[in-house]
Structures are given as C-alpha cells and as structure tokens.
Amino acid sequence: MSSPAVPEWTGVALSVSLVGLAVLIAWRQRLGLAREIVIAGVRAGVQLFLVGAVLLFLFKHAGLPGGFAWLAVMVVIAGQVAGRRGKGLRHSRYVATAAVAIAAAVTMGVLMAFGVIQTTPRVVVPVGGMVVSGSMAATGVTLSRMVAEVRGQRAAIEARLSLGLSAAAAFAPHRRELLRTALIPTLDSTKVVGLISLPGAMTGLILAGVSPEVAIRYQIVVMYMLLAAAVMAALAAAELGQRMLFTAAQQLR
Amino acid sequence: MSRFDLREVCVRREGHLIIDRVTATIAPGRCTALVGPSGAGKTTLLRLFNRLDDPSTGTVLLDGAPLDTLDVLALRRRVGLVGQRPVLVSASVREELRVGAPHLTDDEALGLLKRVGLPAEFHERPTEGLSGGEGQRVCLARTLAVGPEVLLLDEPTSALDPEAAAAVEDTLCALLSGGLTAILVSHSAAQVQRMADDALVLRKGQLVESGPVAGVRYVNGGG
Ligand SMILES: Nc1ncnc2c1ncn2[C@@H]1O[C@H](COP(=O)(O)OP(=O)(O)OP(=O)(O)O)[C@@H](O)[C@H]1O
Ligand SMILES: [Mg+2]
Numbered sequence: 431m432s433s434p435a436v437p438e439w440t441g442v443a444l445s446v447s448l449v450g451l452a453v454l455i456a457w458r459q460r461l462g463l464a465r466e467i468v469i470a471g472v473r474a475g476v477q478l479f480l481v482g483a484v485l486l487f488l489f490k491h492a493g494l495p496g497g498f499a500w501l502a503v504m505v506v507i508a509g510q511v512a513g514r515r516g517k518g519l520r521h522s523r524y525v526a527t528a529a530v531a532i533a534a535a536v537t538m539g540v541l542m543a544f545g546v547i548q549t550t551p552r553v554v555v556p557v558g559g560m561v562v563s564g565s566m567a568a569t570g571v572t573l574s575r576m577v578a579e580v581r582g583q584r585a586a587i588e589a590r591l592s593l594g595l596s597a598a599a600a601f602a603p604h605r606r607e608l609l610r611t612a613l614i615p616t617l618d619s620t621k622v623v624g625l626i627s628l629p630g631a632m633t634g635l636i637l638a639g640v641s642p643e644v645a646i647r648y649q650i651v652v653m654y655m656l657l658a659a660a661v662m663a664a665l666a667a668a669e670l671g672q673r674m675l676f677t678a679a680q681q682l683r
Numbered sequence: 684m685s686r687f688d689l690r691e692v693c694v695r696r697e698g699h700l701i702i703d704r705v706t707a708t709i710a711p712g713r714c715t716a717l718v719g720p721s722g723a724g725k726t727t728l729l730r731l732f733n734r735l736d737d738p739s740t741g742t743v744l745l746d747g748a749p750l751d752t753l754d755v756l757a758l759r760r761r762v763g764l765v766g767q768r769p770v771l772v773s774a775s776v777r778e779e780l781r782v783g784a785p786h787l788t789d790d791e792a793l794g795l796l797k798r799v800g801l802p803a804e805f806h807e808r809p810t811e812g813l814s815g816g817e818g819q820r821v822c823l824a825r826t827l828a829v830g831p832e833v834l835l836l837d838e839p840t841s842a843l844d845p846e847a848a849a850a851v852e853d854t855l856c857a858l859l860s861g862g863l864t865a866i867l868v869s870h871s872a873a874q875v876q877r878m879a880d881d882a883l884v885l886r887k888g889q890l891v892e893s894g895p896v897a898g899v900r901y902v903n904g905g906g
Pocket of ligand 1: 696719721723726727
C-alpha cells in the first residue's frame with residue numbers, strides 16, 4: 431500500500447488516534463495529564479486550521495502588503511510573549527517588541543534585498559514566521575537573564591557606579607555574561623544541525639518530495655538567518671533593556 | 684572643601700516616608716556619624732550623597748551646588764562609598780584597584796595597599812579567598828584609588844570579626860586624620876566616639892539630635 435507524500439484529510443483524522451493513545455496512557459498511569467493533552471491537542475489543531483485559512487486568504491487575495499501586515503501581527507504577539515519573560519523590567523513588552531521587530535526587519539530586509547528569497551507572501555510569511563519565532567526566543571531569554579542578573583548582582587553594579595563608572599560601563603560585564611547565556615542554545619543547535627536534528631524546514635521539504643540537495647540549500651539559508659536574527663534580537667534586547675535599568679543620572683532603578 | 688547641606692530632604696518609598704524632612708549640615712574635613720536604630724533610614728540617607736539615589740523632595744548641596752546640577756560621574760569620583768560588606772568585582776586585587784582608576788601605576792597601587800594596611804604581595808593575589816577584613820581593605824583601597832575628597836562609610840566594620848574590625852577601624856582613623864571628609868554609619872557607640880567628630884541621630888526617618896559627638900545623648904548612653 432503506497433501513501434501519498436502529504437497526508438490526505440482522512441490521514442489527518444486518523445492521526446488523532448495518536449493523541450487518543452497518549453491520553454489513554456496518561457489516564458492509565460494516573461499522570462493527571464489526560465485533560466491537558468486533550469486541550470493541547472485540540473488547541474494545536476484549531477490554531478493550525480485557522481492559520482491555514484488565514485494563509486490561504488493571504489496568498490490568494492491580500493498580496494504582499496497583506497503578508498507584511500501578517501508579519502507585523504506576529505511581531506507584536508512575539509513581543510508580548512518575550513516581554514513577559516522580562517517581568518520586573520520597566521516597559522519590558524515594548525523593549526521585547528522593538529527587539530523582535532529590529533531583528534526581523536534587518537534579517538528579512540537582507541534576505542529580500544539580496545534576492546535570496548522571493549518577495550511573495552507565500553515565501554515572506556512562513557520565512558518571516560521562523561525569523562520572528564527565533565527572535566522571540568532569544569529576546570525572551572535575554573530579558574529574563576537581565577532581570578535575574580540585576581537581582582543577583584545589584585551590589586556589584588552599584589559598587590562600580592560608586593567608583594564613577596557610567597551605567598553602561600558598570601553593566602558591561604553582566605551584559606556580556608547574559609548575552610553569552612542567551613545565545614548558547616542557538617549556537618549549540620546551529621553546531622549540531624543535521625547531525626542530531628533534521629530541522630523543520632528541511633523535514634518538511636523532504637516529506638513533500640523535494641530532493642535533499644534542494645532541501646539543504648533551503649536549510650542552510652534558514653539556519654544562517656535564524657542565527658543572525660537571534661544574535662540581533664539578543665543584542666537589541668540587551669541594549670534597549672539596559673536603558674530601562676538605569677536612570678538618566680546613572681542610577682540603578 | 685566639600686561641605687554637604689541637606690535641605691528639607693524627604694525620601695518616599697512605596698508610600699512610606701523613609702526620610703522625613705531632614706535638614707542638616709556635614710562639615711568639611713570632619714567625620715560625621717550617622718546613627719540611629721535599625722531601619723531608621725541611615726543607609727537610605729547615605730546613598731543620597733553620591734547620588735546612588737535621589738531625594739523625593741528637598742535638596743542635597745555640595746559646597747552650595749545642588750547635586751543634580753553637578754556631573755554625576757564626577758560627583759561619584761569626589762564622593763567615594765565603602766559598603767557594609769566587601770563586594771569585589773574583579774578576579775584579582777590588581778584589577779580591583781583599577782576598576783575606577785584604569786591608569787593606576789604599580790607604585791601607586793602599592794602605596795594604596797600600604798595606606799589600607801595590606802602588604803605589597805596582595806597586589807598579585809586573586810580576590811577569591813580574601814578574608815572579610817582583607818576584602819574590606821581592598822574595597823577601601825579601590826575607592827581611594829579614585830582620589831575622593833569625601834568617604835561614605837556604611838557600617839564598614841560590622842561584617843568583620845572583632846579583631847579585623849579593630850584593625851580596619853585603625854586604618855580608617857589614620858586616613859581620616861589626613862583631612863578627608865567622612866560620613867560614617869555605625870551601630871557602635873564606642874566606634875562613633877573613637878572615630879567621629881559630629882553625629883546626626885535618625886529615628887524613623889527624622890533627624891532627632893545633632894552636634895559634636897560629646898554632646899549627643901544617643902551616643903553617650905542617653906538613648
Ligand atoms: N526600596 C524600598 N522600598 C520600601 N521600603 C524600603 C526600601 N528601602 C528601604 N526601605 C525601608 O526604609 C527603612 C530604612 O531603611 P534603611 O536601610 O535606610 O535603614 P538603616 O537605618 O540603614 O537600617 P540598618 O541599621 O538596619 O542598616 C526601612 O524600614 C526599610 O525597610
Ligand atoms: Mg543600613
């Protein structure tokens with residue numbers, strides 16, 4: 431029996447049996463997770479269904495402006511999510527939104543300016559989505575590390591301020607440290623790409639019947655763009671976040 | 684010169700008045716003790732003198748100039764702060780002495796170590812593993828490296844064992860006799876009597892007594 435490269439709707443329906451299996455196991459083992467698994471499964475299904483509908487509409491009717499509008503919406507949502515990780519930092523949601531926006535704009539701008547990717551909604555929306563989500567992750571970690579670092583290292587920062595160092599100089603060692611921490615996951619996953627994980631874009635292309643040689647070309651671009659986006663987002667979040675930490679009179683808030 | 688004036692200074696935090704309309708003068712070239720029960724607002728007040736914090740209302744003046752009209756980084760180099768515990772921010776004593784004074788020569792560094800009572804070989808020591816007393820001396824030397832006119836001392840010996848405390852106190856006394864202006868927060872009446880010329884007594888954020896130490900009841904057992 432041969433299956434199609436991409437599942438039919440009946441196949442999708444049958445894959446629900448996998449969720450059923452997970453629920454059954456969770457229930458038998460009394461993990462107390464059965465309810466959550468059902469909710470997560472339903473949520474994911476509904477979200478993807480809606481996104482599919484939106485994308486269908488965008489590709490058919492909204493054109494490039496619609497694609498960019500959809501990207502802007504993603505940036506705002508990502509900013510809210512990443513900003514929550516910086517709880518305790520003033521204006522953390524604005525900082526996060528700006529960081530994601532800067533990283534996404536620069537990365538997408540370069541890709542489009544050099545003609546690396548097609549400037550059509552069908553390409554801009556999914557590629558932009560990957561960039562935004564990578565930027566969101568890096569921004570979230572940067573801001574949460576920043577809040578933790580200030581909480582733990584207040585005395586050291588104020589010791590440097592008291593010696594006449596500017597806010598930027600007093601925070602510099604901490605900034606270096608938190609940026610390193612924030613970027614380690616991205617760097618590690620970049621290093622092992624292809625060896626440990628076959629990333630989503632490549633998996634998708636291969637499943638859809640594209641030759642591996644084409645799939646890796648796509649994947650290389652994706653990997654580089656995610657790396658650049660993460661570094662830029664982390665740097666922007668650190669730079670903007672740092673300004674929220676100190677007053678104009680170089681006082682730690 | 685370096686004379687401080689506090690004018691109707693209030694600090695409000697989360698709706699509480701922590702410093703309540705304090706008006707006082709800190710005389711130049713003298714050591715002024717800031718005393719009072721725990722929670723009276725001594726640390727809060729001390730942090731205003733080098734602008735780690737600003738008053739909510741009122742003004743702090745240095746030689747007649749409101750602090751917020753001065754360049755804050757220059758102010759902090761004129762007004763050094765030594766905290767209750769040694770907070771070392773570098774890996775080695777050599778680097779630690781240069782945090783605020785990057786161009787310090789080795790000769791100057793050794794001179795500073797001598798002033799705070801540490802032997803020259805400490806210059807090459809890592810900061811990890813210094814005792815509390817040694818760490819506090821390194822902090823003092825690091826602050827002196829910047830060349831301040833005023834020293835703010837927040838319970839500089841309270842985290843040390845009695846022997847180290849006495850030794851650090853001797854070092855401070857020697858430094859102060861050299862003409863530095865100092866503001867000393869202390870819990871110990873004996874220390875205030877040994878080190879300070881004047882005293883300000885805070886209670887619940889209010890200034891309740893002030894003047895030369897000999898006449899201040901709080902320091903002389905009058906509560
Ligand atoms: N950020 C803040 N928010 C709310 N209250 C604060 C804040 N900082 C200090 N306080 C309160 O202000 C009061 C004065 O604190 P401060 O540290 O100045 O006292 P202190 O005289 O130095 O006490 P101690 O002798 O114990 O060091 C305390 O009751 C403290 O709880
Ligand atoms: Mg205190």
